[in-house]
Amino acid sequence: MTVHPLAQPLSRAAKPQLTGGRAIGVLLLHGFSGSPASMRPWGSYLADRGYAVEVPLLPGHGTRWQDLNGVRWTDWYAEAEQALDRLLTSCDAVVVGALSMGGSVALRLAQERHDDVAGLVLVNPFVSSSRPELRALPVLKRVVPSLKGITNDIKKPGQDEVGYPRLPLKGLSQVTEMWKPVVRDLPRVTQPLLYFRSTEDHVIDDSSSRTVLGAVSSRDAQERMLTNSFHVATLDHEAEIIYAESADFVARVTT
Structure with a gap:
């Protein structure tokens, strides 16, 4: 399958000369049915300040929406864990940042790889829901493969997270399965x-x-409350606030 260029993984090496001589890494995780495009400007901002950056493409994303109906949440976690391990080979400390569903994966990393995660930056993490329609998901996913997509909830014009036009329901059910251990722990x-x-x-x-x-x-x-951004805040009007405050946070928690 062809992957959109902006949906491809992003990797940048550390520049210790910009961070006081230490190699610091940041792992950024995109959301469900989205892609690394939603994290790329954030990753580039952090890389320009000397941090090593990994923005992996989570399995089932960046190709066609049907592929998300064939993966499990543990596949997303495994990919994120591999990216974390890549950073740890060359970095003194790693912070994990995430958007939406990526927030659940990030929290699981913090739970399971406690000593390897120095801090967390979460942007509109998707960890639970009070919406009643999700209760029908176990039945609905067996008869309907997808619904209308949820990507590009962005207030700022001209932005594109390069996501799927459809919402794959079996894939969504894996998100809710992931919530069980994440919320418990x-x-x-x-x-x-x-x-x-x-x-x-x-x-x-x-x-x-x-x-x-x-x-x-x-x-x-x-x-931190964002008053001029919708769900994909990493590409929205207040994205620079996220970038700047997260860079300060990374510097503070890794000293």
Whole structure:
């Protein structure tokens, strides 16, 4: 399958001369049915400041929507773990950043690879939902392969996260399967946490914020509200705020 150029993985080496002599890495994880395109400007910003960056293409993404109906959430986790390991071969410390469903994967990394994750930056993470339609998903996924897509919920004109036009339901059911261990183990998350949440989000509701911030054990947990961005805030009007504050956060938690 051909992968859109902007949906391809992004890797950048560390520049310790810009970070006080230490090699610091950042792993960025995109959302469900999206692609690395949603994280590429953020990754480039961090790379320009000397951080090593990995933005992997999670399995089932970047090709055709049908491919997402053939993967399991553990495939996304395995890809993210491999990217984390690549950074750890050359970096002194690694911070994980994520958008939407990538937030669940990032939290799982923090739970399972505790000593290898120095901090978390989450942007509108998708960890739970109070929407009643999800209750029908176990039945609906058996009779309907997909629904209308949810990509490009972006207030700023001219932006494109290079996602799928359809929402694959078997793939979505894997997202909800991932929630079970992730939510159960949220108290195991003790790393510093920077949490960005859009006040207007047409993809997820605010239950994820309550779920995460109400259960993690992080003593250093900060929530930042974004008032001029929709769900894909990494490409929206306040993207530069995310980039700048995350760079400061990475510097602070890896010293």
